[in-house]
Every structure is written in structure tokens, then in C-alpha cells.
Amino acid sequence: MHSQKKLIVSHAPFWHDGSSITTRSYHIMLAAMLAIIPGLIMYGASAVAVVSMSVSSAILWELAFNKISKQPVSVGDGNASLIGLLFAMMLPATSPWWVVVTGTFVAVIIGKQIFGGIGANPFNPVLIGMSILMVAWKDYFDFDAALVNYDLDMVMVYPLAYLKNFGVSIVDQFSIIDLLTGKQVGGIGATFGIGIILGGIYLIIRGFIRWEITISFLAGIFITALAFQISDPQNYAGPVFHLLTGYTLLGAFYLSTEDSSSPVNFIPMLIYGAGCGVMTVLIRNIGAYVDGVVLAILLMNLANPLIDKIRPKAIGKVA
Template identity: 60%
Template sequence: MSEQKLLIGAHAPFWHTGDSITKKNLNLIIAALPAAIYGIWMYGMPALRVLTLSVGCAMLWELIMNLIMKRPISIGDASAAFIGLVFGMMLPATAPFWIILVGTFIAIVVGKQIYGGIGCNPFNPVLVAMAMLLLSWKDVIDFNAALVNYDFGFNMFYPLSAVKSFGASAVSNYNLHSLFMGKQAGGIGAVFGIGLLIGGVYLILRGYIKWEISLSFLLGIYITAYLFHIHNPEKYAIPLFHIVTGYTLLGAFFLAPEDSSSPVNLIPKIIYGAGAGVLIVLIRNIGAFVDGTVFAILIMNVANPMFDKIRPKVL
């Protein structure tokens, strides 16, 4: 209308929570740290080597893919770092360097970038990598073989292998309380139950993960394991044993609620979480694998778009 200086225009709303993907991922990393630090404290340098290499490689693959695909550099959003960290936390401290290199490649490139990067992955990238390792290099992930040279003064036989081979009687060799406090063999960052729980509660309170998924996931495991246990107490372990061993707690708070591969509506979230929990116990108790977390969540990832069709009526 006149020659005056023009103002900056924009569309409503003019407020924002101030939240961002970077902040969210940094919080996820912070929440994962207690468990990771416990692993480093327990295994020392080898564990630190695995975690740093894993985070570094994941970020490097992301950067390389950004450059190849001519996309904006996205390592700043800390998503690759988080994937690297969680992947490292699932490995034994003795994991060779090449398995980390290959694993992070699968996670970042196959699991995430080829679908278009953050938000586009239909599966949890960490679990894609872990599934590949479990199928291709089973021995490397076998905690009994990997941690044979470590002795911390507690039972170093991988608890889930013990119940798989010897039935529920093996549970008596373990103390549930010390299992929860991290006195067990397993992944670097997967054994410290209390640390994972604190991290998970922190994330739930801060609203960074879908708490419905975590809760229904744990309930799904508990109830299914309980049913197995009352059906045959000799053969199947008590439900709490399933909660504190293997990747359960890592899965509940850091793997299953991964944003893009999990549903957003209330009922689908509950079905998804509970379904993953049920599948884990099925795989552990009657399936071929020692721990079912990886495949159970992956299967639910596949079904996720179908679940999310269940949604409330608009207006």
C-alpha cells in the first residue's frame, strides 16, 4: 500500500513449545547413560571401546549417507548417535571392531537412511542390525562364549540361556535382586536393570517416550510369563525373571517406543506394546532363540501401520 518498510509475515501459530528432535535425542542419550556407564565400570576399557566405536561409526555412516544422497547433514539431530549408543549397549564388551562397523552400517544405512532418514524407517534401526547379527554371526552375540574370560564373583552364565537349557530350576542359581542391580552377564548396557528403569521413568516423566507402550510391553511379558509359569512351574521361569534379564528393560524403554516404527493412537499403542511382550515370552519359552526381544519388536514394527488404523472418530 505504500513505500514503507515491510514486516515479516508468517502463519499462525506464533508460539512453539521450543522442543526439537535434537533435544529429544539428547534426552534419550542422557537416559541411556546410567546403564551404559555401569557397563563401562564393570568391563572397563573394552566396553568403552565398543560404545565409542559404535556411536562414532553410526554418526560416520549417517554423514556418508547424507553426502552420497545429497541430503542435508543430519548428524546434528543426535539420532544417529542414539542409535549407535543403543546398538553398542546391546553388544558384549568383547565384540570385535568389524561387527560394530557392520552392525552400525546395517542400522544406519539399511535400517534408516535408505527409507529416507529420520521418521521414515518402518523398523527400529537398532533391531534391524541386531537381527542381522543374530542370524549371521550368532557366536559373536553369544554372551556365554563372549564373556568367558570375565569373573566378577557372581554367576556369569547368561540367565536366559540357563533357563532355556535347564528349565525353571536354573532360576534358583540367580538372585532376582542382584540380577536387577546388574550382576549378570549380558550386553554392556542391557544388564543394569535399575539404571534402565531410572532412565525410562525419566523419559516418561519428561514426555519423551510413549509410556503406554513401555507399560503394556512390561505387562504383556509379565502376564504371558505368569501363564506359562502356572501351567508348568518346572519348565518355565517366574515372570519377574523375564523382566530383569536379557534385553527386556532396554526394549521397554529404548527400543519398543521408537517413534517412527511404533503407533501413535492409544489402543494401537497398547496392542503394540502388549503384543511385543507376549511374543518375547513365546520366543524365549518355546521359540528357537534365547532372547526374543529383537524379533518380537521387529514383528510388531511390521504390523504397526495396520494397528494405527484403529483410531478415534474425527470431531
């Protein structure tokens, strides 16, 4: 501390795409619309209510915290509304209002603001909200029970729960096209695969999310699921099924790529993404939970600071 150096600047990685947080948030939300709108059409008014409730309550919680902690109002950066939107994408369309409001409280206040606001959160706030709610009210996150009153033109069973309870034989009932076009039970914005992928690709091209994480996440899922299937095809579903069900795509494109809880270096990003994917399949195939994406990403968030230390050293440089 007594040296003359005032600033210690490390080498790149620095990442700047020339836009502010605000434009970033709105671009991500715009891309997410591709996945949400089919969900809204599918589930109708109650889904619209959940999404608008989620976004607006997230903004209000952020505003309330800003006021109480006497910080400048940070609602304008769009991050709170982004949290609200992503949170709503994961919910079943029938979630009661108080589940949504508590969830955004946990996500915005406990997941983000407590740690010092945007950029300081060690975990993805959306997933903090989601995991706490799943622990507290797991009945409302049982998609089969939540959507029992809907009868749409598709297999009305949550694919992962179906797989867990009835074994691998049910996989044939879901065609890839159905899964990709949202003909499956799930969260409001988590089922329309094509929309998520297109939105994600747009964000990758614009540089708002990192392709390394997304690709290694999907690769991690694919390889682990394939390994399981090869070792015991009677008991484990194939990789494509795992890729297109549950929160996999949402996790790969929108959740694991959240800025402050994911790594910045190239190799760490690959490790992080692959770790999420591997953990997801492990939890789904071996663990007690139906879907592992939420917990897998949280776990890798936890390891993120350590993973980020893995980087190639300059030749000849000591320490």
C-alpha cells in the first residue's frame, strides 16, 4: 500500500460493445419477446397478467430500495425490468400474484440490491428468486398441477416430470418440432425453442451475450446426456430431449450469461458453461429435482470467482 502505484491495470479482457446498460437491457428484453409472445398467445390473459405483474413489481421494488437506501434511482437502466421479464418467463402462466411479487422482491432486493446493485451480484438475481420460491411453494412450480386447467393441442404433461416418473419410453411422444415450436408444458417464456434460439443468436451477434458460455452450456448438456444414454439407453433420455425441455435453452441463452455472475476470460467461460450443462444433466438424471438448470447455474455462479482465475500465464512471467 506504500508503493507509488495508484492504479493497477491488468491486461485485457475488457469487454465493451459501445452501448450503455440501458440499451443492453432493452435489447435483451426485445430478443426475449420472441420467446414470450408465443407463450402469451398460448396461455392467454393470465400469462399477460403474470408478465406485466412481474415486470412492474420488479421495477417498484427497485425504486423502493433506491428510496430507502437513499441511492440515485436506478430504474432507468432497465435492469430491474429485465429481471422481472426473465423471472416471468420461467413461471407457469397460472402463478398467483403474490408468488410473482414475492419472487421479484427476492430477486431484486436479496438477489441484487443487497450486494450493492447491478454488477455486484455474485448470483443471477432471477435464479435466486426462482430457487427460493421453488423451495417455499413447490406446488405452484409443479407445471402439471399449475396448468391442469389448460387443454391445448399437445401432450399436456411437463416433459421432465413425465420422464422422471414414467421412464424413457415417453420420449417418443414429443417430436423435436413440437418441442421447438413450444408445444410442451413449461414456463411462459421457456417453451418456444425457436424464439429463444433466434433471440439468443441476435444477442450473440450484437455482442450482448457471450457465445462461449451458451455454446459450452449446450455442449455440456449434449455430451453428458449422450454419455448417460450410451451407458444405459433403457433409463436415460437422449441429449436432444434434454436440450429442448425444461429451462435448458432459457438457461443457456439468457440466464447463465448474466454479466456479473459469469466469467470474463475465454477458457473460464468455456469451463463455466460446460459446468452448468454437466450439472444440469446430473441433477436431472441422478438428483431428486425434476429440472436442474436453476441449481446448476447457481452452483457455477458460486464457483465463478475461482474459475475466473484460470487463465493462461504469459510466458516467462513469474506469478
